[in-house]
Amino acid sequence: MTTKHPLPPLRDLPAERLVQRKEHLLAEIARKEAPLARSSQPGTLRSARFMRRRAAAPALAAALTAAIVTLLLVSPWEGSPSLTERARAAIGSGPVLHVVTEQPGSLLGPLVDIETGKIVPQTRQTEVWFDEGRALKKTVDRLDGVVLDEVLETPQGGFTQGGPLITCAWIAAHPIEATTLRVSCNENMENGTTPRQIPKAPPTLDARLAGFVDHYRSALDSGRAEEIGRDTIDGRTVIWLRFTWASPSAKGNTSSPANAQDVAVDASAYRPVRLRNADGSWSADVTVAETLPYNAFFFRRPEQAPPSPASGRTREKSPIELSQAAAVLGRTPLWFGEEWRGLRLVEVTELELTTGYGPLSGLEPTFSKAVRLTYGAEGGTWDDGPTIIISEATRCEMGLLWRCSPVGPREGQLQEHGFPNTAVARISGLYLTIQSNVPGLDALTIARALERVAP
């Protein structure tokens, strides 16, 4: 993307205003993410609308409160200091918090097996080491065990698998290196030569994990952790503990709502096994939650990863005959036939794809070819009526909106895209990008209808 255009010159917000806007944005995010202290039954998810209605129904709320109080009064573990003490002991008291959470997730949309139509489960894992006293944080993000991202944040700056974490603060402190890297926060791309400091926030945690990290231990210490019930998770009995804390913005304002999260602790080992916002808006399985003595090993810099594709571009060449598509691809293409569901094959186009690796990788761009089949009304366009566009390549291509990750679709799988009307799939050794605006026709149906062009 270039910045040269006929508009008035690009203008910057003054640095302080930019920082102010960023802080405002992050404060608003924290405000939105803060799990409000609304009661919900253990193991039950409730919609926000439901929660609002319930908040507006004092009689029901009072009844629920009474029920919880009654439950606590008759519970054998009510008031038992041993439970909170044991939960506290299970976490430990070391300076370094180590938490691993897991939740279902994927890079794009759900992964679907084309033959069965079933969703292929994927697990997103986040592992965090956090030492607040030393302002150190290491985060490793994995999908199905494959490391997607590894970031170390320190008072001296951030580090990733690709090198330093470059922010405006880093650029200000490393003007010469930043100029070499061709990055700048200034309109004129000038970084100067004198290092300077601009505000840099210390590392903080995901707002949802932060509540757990910052407040769970202290809630156990102070007895503010409230037992709200028992449940069964993956076959084991758990005790739900609710802990609340004041919103950071609520200092001096007692009318602001408190935040609340629930932690399910194993009823025998007292270790956390699940964490959720009290309003049911988020939950994750906790596979590890412990505190450890400081060890520099936890905060070692991420190992440098080999350069990966950073960009992809597509250039359409002239329309070709279908019979030429196999030669362009080096493989038999897929199609629906001359006509499918009232849509005709109106165009076959050769595509030239360019994959870039970033200016500092030392790698030259690579080029490849693909074909695009367009089905629709003769002479019509996407704006005029139902259209299906199938782009086909023999390898993963960022230019065709592929993510090119080792955890992407495998042969016989399809993945909905983040963008409307778009999906990616691997069929018969081809990497396909499917775009359709046909009402009521899903990508899975389209993928299943594709067949090899007869020789």
Add this chain to the structure above:
Amino acid sequence: MVEPDDSTLWSRVRTGDANAFGLLFERHARTIYNYCFGRVGDWAAAEDLLSIVFLEAWRRRDIPLPAGKELPWLLGVSTNVVRNRRRSERRHAAALKRVPVPKPEPGFAEESEERLDDERLMQRALTLLARLPRHEQDVFALCAWFELSYEEAAVALGIPVGTVRSRLARARAHLRELDAAFGHELDGTHLVKEALEP
């Protein structure tokens, strides 16, 4: 030595990492700020729209994005925010009220006359552009003014590349038909005219 790319950051944002989102903001605030200005012709409004765009982006962070298309997507979010400006401002009114009052910025004040000129020219250009169908305005602004590639504009608007091309061609043709006399620097319509040729 390279920075984590946008897709890495977005991947972290999807897990709820506000810091990663802050980095994306730092990286793209200027582009979004200027794009919003290019669509509304008002720097102060563009500043609020910048906040709204990122609040909206956070709200929609569950959306998986193809690698390297994060900025085009943000521009798409910006396009929607600008298109539904009143609704967007209403939705985020409470958040906007919490924006701290800006401190006086000497350099900013010196620039204020230039900024007023920008606004005058831009608003006239937008008056001309407003004579196009909305979807043609969007493509024209993204491709002709902000020089997004067809692919990037396709991502921003969620339409096929070919449709971007045809909408842009139609937008240019319509603008040429509208008024043969436009194109004067004094009235700002040169901003449209200069962008007419591919």
